[in-house]
Amino acid sequence: MSLISLNDNLNCSLTTPRVEEVFKEMSRAGFVLAGVVLFLATVTFFIYVDEVLFLRKIMQLPSNRKTRYYFLLGLYPVFSWTSVLGLFVPRASILAQLVAICYLAICVYQFFELIIDYFGGKRKLFDTIGDQGIPIKSVPVGCFLFCFADTAKLTRKNFLRMKKLVLQMALLHPLLMFIAAVLSANGSYKPGKVTLDSAYLYISSLAGISTALAVWGLVMLYRIAKEPLANYHITAKFFSTQVVLILSNVQGMIFILLAGNNVIKCVAPLVTETRGIELHFMLLVFEMFAVSLVARLYYRRIYGDEPTRDSLTSVDATGTEAFSVRTVTCRL
Numbered sequence: 001m002s003l004i005s006l007n008d009n010l011n012c013s014l015t016t017p018r019v020e021e022v023f024k025e026m027s028r029a030g031f032v033l034a035g036v037v038l039f040l041a042t043v044t045f046f047i048y049v050d051e052v053l054f055l056r057k058i059m060q061l062p063s064n065r066k067t068r069y070y071f072l073l074g075l076y077p078v079f080s081w082t083s084v085l086g087l088f089v090p091r092a093s094i095l096a097q098l099v100a101i102c103y104l105a106i107c108v109y110q111f112f113e114l115i116i117d118y119f120g121g122k123r124k125l126f127d128t129i130g131d132q133g134i135p136i137k138s139v140p141v142g143c144f145l146f147c148f149a150d151t152a153k154l155t156r157k158n159f160l161r162m163k164k165l166v167l168q169m170a171l172l173h174p175l176l177m178f179i180a181a182v183l184s185a186n187g188s189y190k191p192g193k194v195t196l197d198s199a200y201l202y203i204s205s206l207a208g209i210s211t212a213l214a215v216w217g218l219v220m221l222y223r224i225a226k227e228p229l230a231n232y233h234i235t236a237k238f239f240s241t242q243v244v245l246i247l248s249n250v251q252g253m254i255f256i257l258l259a260g261n262n263v264i265k266c267v268a269p270l271v272t273e274t275r276g277i278e279l280h281f282m283l284l285v286f287e288m289f290a291v292s293l294v295a296r297l298y299y300r301r302i303y304g305d306e307p308t309r310d311s312l313t314s315v316d317a318t319g320t321e322a323f324s325v326r327t328v329t330c331r332l
Contacts, residue, residue: 016274019089037087037282040289041080047292048077054300065117069299071110072237075244076292078103083281083288090274093281094184097252098177104248105170108214111241112166115221118229122159125225130154132224134162141216154224165217172210176203191256191277204253211249215242233298240295247287255280 026034051073055066079100086096119125133151136142152158180203183189189199222238258264259276266275 016090016093018091022088022090033282034088037084037285040285041077041084044080044285044289044292045077047296048073051296051299062117065114068110068114068117071107072114072241073292073295073299075104075107075241076288076295079244079248080285080288083284087278087281087285090278093274093277094177094181094189096281098174098181100248101177102174104245105173105214107241108218108245109166109170111238112163112218112221114237115225115229115234118232118234119225122156126154126156126159128228129224134158134220135223136220138216138219138223140212142220162217162221165213169210169214173207176207176210179203191260193260194257208249208253211245215245218242233301236294236298240291240298243291244288247284251283252277252280 052070055061055069058066082096082100086093089096116122116125119128132154134154135150136148136152137145137150180189180199183199183203189203191200194201218238222234226234226238255264255276257276259274264275264279
């Protein structure tokens with residue numbers, strides 16, 4: 001269901017509509033849907049606020065780990081509200097995507113660093129899993145490396161290569177989106193236009209390759225770390241980050257290409273490309289709300305060296321405070 005009232009007799013506008021045009025042509029059902037979208041985005045934001053307040057109360061949690069949690073949990077409200085911005089202000093859709101993609105690139109790198117932090121640093125990481133092989137033939141890039149061995153030795157040089165694969169996304173994606181924003185302002189960037197003289201083709205291709213390489217580097221580290229870090233629910237946390245990466249890239253590209261090929265019909269006053277982005281943004285709000293609930297569940301579970309302020313303490317005869325050694329689980 002579109003936010004714009006259906007009127008097939010009207011010709012599609014050749015320009016992206018202004019915000020007042022969007023609300024002028026909005027149907028009654030569209031207003032209801034807009035209210036639902038705003039409500040879910042607001043709830044997603046307050047879920048994040050609640051998580052920040054919860055983590056701030058855990059005095060024994062290392063500050064650098066808290067910071068990474070703040071970044072990763074902030075992924076969902078950032079995508080929700082940038083989607084709302086792109087949904088109601090179509091001419092700001094490129095700006096909304098720029099902010100969201102920049103933040104996502106930072107979060108992917110933060111998750112890589114979080115895995116290292118869970119081990120207690122690089123030295124302890126190598127002491128724990130240094131004898132394991134790196135699964136080179138991991139998705140999505142490793143599937144095409146037919147001439148390579150299945151695994152490689154986990155050395156500091158190979159570890160640095162995995163880190164660079166993830167880091168390049170944090171540097172390249174913001175640059176590509178900035179170029180897209182500049183070209184869009186000049187009228188040279190048309191989402192969904194796949195021709196040899198189209199800037200969208202080259203920017204999307206580079207962004208896709210960059211994303212695939214970053215996911216490859218992260219998946220390789222995750223696969224060798226998931227068993228030692230099972231108590232940290234690393235699989236659920238990995239999923240809650242990767243699903244945003246997939247939805248923001250694959251889902252958006254599918255809708256844009258469908259709109260560019262007129263599979264998604266033009267709904268006045270939106271052009272087909274804008275129609276595809278509108279559907280993508282709308283679905284993202286619903287998806288971010290659902291994923292934020294999953295992330296909330298597992299980031300509130302504190303294990304091992306992450307005691308909470310509710311940990312049982314005892315004071316001995318000398319006045320020395322001793323913390324309970326049992327595992328503490330904080331559930332919703």
